Amino acid sequence: MMIPIRLARNEEEKHDKCGVFAIAGEKNVTLDVYAGLLALQHRGQESCGIATANGGKLRLFTGMGLVSEVFKQDDLALIEGSAAIGHVRYSTTGASSAENAQPFCIRKQGELAIGFNGNLTNYDELKKELEGRGRKFKSSTDTEAIGFMLIDELSEGKNIFKAVEDTMKRLDGAYSLVSLLEGGEVIACRDPQGFRPLCVGKKGKAYVVASESCALDAIDAEFVREVEPGECVLIIDGKLESRILKTAPRKAQCMFEYVYFARPDAVFSGKVVGVVRQKLGEILAVKKKLDVDLVIPVPDSGRSAAYGYALASGKPFAEALIKNRYVYRTFIMPSQKQRVNSVRLKVNFIKSLVKGKRIALVDDSIVRGNTLRKIAALCREAGAREVHLVISCPKIIAPCFMGIDFPTGEELIAHNNKSIEAISKELGVDSLTYMDIEGLVEAIGIPKNELCMACLNGDYPVRISPGTKELGRSKSCG
Incomplete structure (x- = not known):
């Protein structure tokens, strides 16, 4: 059962890109996820949120504004947990509103929280299919669609890797995402082209996942490696497990991460x-x-x-x-x-x-x-x-x-x-x-x-659905 804390303070529309952070393995990781989000603030200045797992329950806190504006010391005390995910958002799909702040919590024979950076190029098709099966969207983002699909797969009794694999099979486009299950398991995965960055680190007994390596530095975590394109990383029972779940004919790392978006101290593919x-x-x-x-x-x-x-x-x-x-x-x-x-x-x-x-x-x-x-x-x-x-x-x-x-x-x-x-x-x-x-x-x-x-030559490395082109969905972090 999710324990609602509260939602939103600042209704000003502030935008940038999106960043994700996850950590599991210590007694209380809330301050670490907070610090990690501060380090990723350049990737999303509109809204932010943290979901934690503690005692078989998920706690969620999201709000509009900068990380330092949304979270105060008393707020962090309310969401203590041994595993957590965090998100900073820039609205690309979906309006600038509290309803679209991430992570989201999705419920069906259990719960999961999910945060996402990227853009699904077949989102319109997936949303239509999910609505046809009775799903009601509370937000206007791709993230919710992924969450619905993942929890449906888990509810069928599949193991975590199989559930993620069957979800990834249906996704087109760019995504680096993190998800938290009520048992404290952390899932992180990256699309098979590797459009958006994602890396793994270690701090003491805890494993960490972040959009950029600078977020690992912020909590004094050791950089371990990047998450490979098409790979799913699972932090469970204090261990790190991983599998390649989906492959693509070619990699397609976004050149604009190097040119503009990433922090200068971030490291991608061994390049500062x-x-x-x-x-x-x-x-x-x-x-x-x-x-x-x-x-x-x-x-x-x-x-x-x-x-x-x-x-x-x-x-x-x-x-x-x-x-x-x-x-x-x-x-x-x-x-x-x-x-x-x-x-x-x-x-x-x-x-x-x-x-x-x-x-x-x-x-x-x-x-x-x-x-x-x-x-x-x-x-x-x-x-x-x-x-x-x-x-x-x-x-x-x-x-x-x-x-x-x-x-x-x-x-x-x-x-x-x-x-x-x-x-x-x-x-x-x-x-x-x-x-x-x-x-x-x-x-x-x-x-x-x-x-x-693609933005330089018009050559898109993935299928773009007709609905996506018609809507002019020029970017998203979900």
Whole structure:
């Protein structure tokens, strides 16, 4: 039986991506899961939640807002447990609302809690099937659909691995998920293409699963390995068991995790994200030698690439664009108007460093272009003589259906492969330099056929259902 604690405090809509965390094996793991979620806050700023298992019961606490806003010391005391999962959310499928905050608890001859990062590309088909069998959805996310299917399989008396395998057989798209059973067992699995990251660590007697290795560092856990594509990891009775349950013709790790989303100190496939970003900048400096006086990063995700560009080009580097850290990312705000209006609140140039100079602004990517258009204008207002834009990601020309917030194609500034000259004019800059796909692959250091670059070339590595395309479901963490 689930013990309801309470739901939601802050109804403000704050967005980013999604992150998952799980731990089991110690007497009380609540503080560890809280710390893990703090480390993953960059992946989801809209809502968060923790589910714990204790004495054969699940306890759930979710709310709107940042981890530090939602959970207070007294709250954590109410959900003590020897096993727990946690989630930070960005709304991609489903509205920004308390009903969509994760983890979810699903009941049927037992209970499970589930949290999810990714996007099911056949969600519309699965939802229709489940509703036809009498399932009533309380949320508008893919996560609930997975939870329904998994608990149905478990209720048939199947062992955990078989239940997960039969669930995974029906899922198309990207997913890294964690689930907690009322007996304290923790399930974690990753889609067979490996779109979204997931890793395993160990702290004392406890095993830990997290979206990024930085969350392991936050609780002083030892990194063990990444969860393999198609693998299910089970933490049960203090032991770690695993099996590969589903395979795919090719891997398709999301290149945008390296370019933008992940924390610079995260490690994927043995590659430190910040080092990859610096190399992107170095490659760009060789690709395009600009006659500029100063290299300025667009904080925060452009910093490593800007440093690499300055290092390789021999141009001075300066943190002349200052970020207000109490304003959320514009990429993840719920409307175009809010994005544009927030830029002046979010950043400000140091005029004495910019005035009269030819400036190279370095950023990670251009999606819609709203923020960079405004930043370029602010740079000129600060007295820049020329503004040159350097982007460490190739042109984004197609929407993402695997879990990244790229809108419908029409909203993308480079839609229909718009020319660099046209984009440069639209952004109001003197020149625009994009990374090319070859340079991106070189910097990441993973074979091209093991990366998902669908947003760069329109080549999707999984089936996208007609309903998904029609809805323009450009990303999800569930």
